[in-house]
Amino acid sequence: MNDIVTRAWQVDELREIPALYGTRSAPFKGLVGLIVADVEKRDYRQAKQDVPGFKGGLADTRTFPAEFVHQHLQSYIDRTGLDKEGISAETFFL
Numbered sequence: 741m742n743d744i745v746t747r748a749w750q751v752d753e754l755r756e757i758p759a760l761y762g763t764r765s766a767p768f769k770g771l772v773g774l775i776v777a778d779v780e781k782r783d784y785r786q787a788k789q790d791v792p793g794f795k796g797g798l799a800d801t802r803t804f805p806a807e808f809v810h811q812h813l814q815s816y817i818d819r820t821g822l823d824k825e826g827i828s829a830e831t832f833f834l
Contacts, residue, residue: 741795742811749784751776764804794819 742760747753754776758769796815798807814829 741793742798742815743796744808745812746786749779749782750786751780751784753786754779761798761804761807762800764802764807 744757744760744765747757754772757772758766794815796811796818799810802810809829813832814823817823817827817829817832
């Protein structure tokens with residue numbers, strides 16, 4: 741639920757991005773508005789029937805890039821238990 745990438749192309753979810761990480765994502769309001777104006781005419785919807793959602797924990801101490809990485813990769817690693825196998829966002833591609 742806190743992963744920006746999964747919000748791509750769906751207008752109602754794109755509009756939530758500037759508030760997603762508080763002041764860290766707020767500067768993207770203008771850019772998100774431009775993206776919404778461009779993709780709105782496509783009326784795209786994510787396929788979500790019976791797809792469970794979860795929220796990766798937000799931390800005010802993380803910078804925007806660190807929060808982005810945490811939500812887009814680390815939270816999934818944690819959710820699946822791969823962190824207990826020594827896998828992290830830092831080591832995933834190594």
